[in-house]
Amino acid sequence: MAQKPEMLPPEIFAKTTQLLVELCTISSSSGDSQGLSAMAARVAAELALRGLAPEIIPEDDGDGGSMPLLVARGPRIGDHPLVLVGHMDTVLDAVAPRLEGHRLWATGALDMKGGLAMLIGALDLMAARGKRPPDDLMLVLVPDEEVSGYISERAVRRWSEGARVLLVIEPGEGRADAETLVAGRRGLTEWKLDVTGRASHSGLAYWYGRSALAAAADWVAQAQAMSENGPGATVNVARMVAGDSDFVNGLATHHALLGTSRRRNVVSDRALAEGEARYLTPSDGVRIMERLARLTERTAGEREVSMLFLPGTGVPPVDPKGPGSPIAAQVTRLAAERGWRLEVEEDRGGISFPNYIADPSKIPIVDGLGPVGDGMHTREEYLDLRSLERRIVLMADLLAALANHP
Numbered sequence: 001m002a003q004k005p006e007m008l009p010p011e012i013f014a015k016t017t018q019l020l021v022e023l024c025t026i027s028s029s030s031g032d033s034q035g036l037s038a039m040a041a042r043v044a045a046e047l048a049l050r051g052l053a054p055e056i057i058p059e060d061d062g063d064g065g066s067m068p069l070l071v072a073r074g075p076r077i078g079d080h081p082l083v084l085v086g087h088m089d090t091v092l093d094a095v096a097p098r099l100e101g102h103r104l105w106a107t108g109a110l111d112m113k114g115g116l117a118m119l120i121g122a123l124d125l126m127a128a129r130g131k132r133p134p135d136d137l138m139l140v141l142v143p144d145e146e147v148s149g150y151i152s153e154r155a156v157r158r159w160s161e162g163a164r165v166l167l168v169i170e171p172g173e174g175r176a177d178a179e180t181l182v183a184g185r186r187g188l189t190e191w192k193l194d195v196t197g198r199a200s201h202s203g204l205a206y207w208y209g210r211s212a213l214a215a216a217a218d219w220v221a222q223a224q225a226m227s228e229n230g231p232g233a234t235v236n237v238a239r240m241v242a243g244d245s246d247f248v249n250g251l252a253t254h255h256a257l258l259g260t261s262r263r264r265n266v267v268s269d270r271a272l273a274e275g276e277a278r279y280l281t282p283s284d285g286v287r288i289m290e291r292l293a294r295l296t297e298r299t300a301g302e303r304e305v306s307m308l309f310l311p312g313t314g315v316p317p318v319d320p321k322g323p324g325s326p327i328a329a330q331v332t333r334l335a336a337e338r339g340w341r342l343e344v345e346e347d348r349g350g351i352s353f354p355n356y357i358a359d360p361s362k363i364p365i366v367d368g369l370g371p372v373g374d375g376m377h378t379r380e381e382y383l384d385l386r387s388l389e390r391r392i393v394l395m396a397d398l399l400a401a402l403a404n405h406p
């Protein structure tokens with residue numbers, strides 16, 4: 001990808017790369033409280049040098065232990081800060097980093113120590129340009145994004161409440177001739193289906209029976225078929241158990257029936273299915289759940305069984321056309337002005353930081369601002385250092401654009 005050579009002073013690039021190698025040398029896999037504390041202390045020291053006030057907060061990890069949360073604040077946070085979110089943990093323990101051409105092979109280089117180094121490099125670049133970062137900049141770095149996310153969820157919810165903008169410095173994606181940032185993330189709603197039919201002897205009274213299994217299977221096939229390949233909603237049936245009610249209710253002890261001839265002569269009177277629906281906008285979520293409820297009513301009538309459709313807990317989506325979209329467009333323009341192509345991912349699966357917010361439709365959110373590479377969560381993980389260079393400049397440009405100095 002072409003880029004203007006004068007973009008980033010070589011000394012800032014060298015210093016940032018050096019820092020990134022150091023960060024990757026500190027082993028900080030999820031659950032390693034000592035490693036994560038070392039990582040938090042190292043990053044905090046770098047932030048303090050650049051005018052942010054870091055605070056390392058020991059957080060209850062929900063499991064009787066404690067893990068460090070790093071919050072760093074600019075001089076004037078106010079009630080509606082500009083919040084940047086990232087994580088300090090990695091999936092694997094660190095091995096010695098290896099620099100090879102434009103690639104840094106190291107644990108967490110991509111996910112997401114590269115994003116942390118990028119931010120620090122961007123602060124240096126702003127200083128070199130004689131510019132101040134936004135006074136209300138607040139950085140929140142969590143220690144458990146790769147595991148339970150217990151601290152992540154509460155921290156993101158708490159600290160981004162009232163944020164004027166939420167920027168996530170997780171990596172974008174590298175494509176053949178472009179890189180991406182993420183504007184949309186699917187939300188989900190869990191559901192459960194509970195079917196009661198009428199048991200009968202399949203030899204003596206077959207037509208008297210009302211098969212819960214057949215009704216559930218019919219429902220399941222139609223529910224899955226509602227899934228749209230594209231921006232529409234999808235339905236996943238993750239589990240289904242059906243049979244005679246004694247079998248279903250006592251599955252833990254009755255699984256030994258499987259593979260035997262016993263009770264094959266019973267028309268099934270009970271079925272349970274559970275799964276989730278995923279969707280990109282809140283209205284898609286409402287619509288798919290309504291369709292599933294109507295399907296339930298119809299199938300129950302046709303099959304003469306009783307069917308209960310029970311929506312469960314959920315995670316809200318980040319709508320790619322929501323309040324973050326003007327900022328995403330602004331970021332792609334900033335990249336274009338520096339001579340490279342950034343594309344907006346409108347439909348990223350998987351649950352991430354923005355989904356933790358109680359109502360993501362109220363806050364402008366842009367995700368995937370970190371540099372790209374490949375091999376996330378594996379021993380083949382690497383960061384593309386040319387992307388790091390581009391994204392340092394991009395982050396500095398973006399922070400300058402979002403600064404609201406009096």
Ligand SMILES: [Zn+2]
Pocket residue numbers: 087111112145170171
């Ligand atoms: Zn990550």
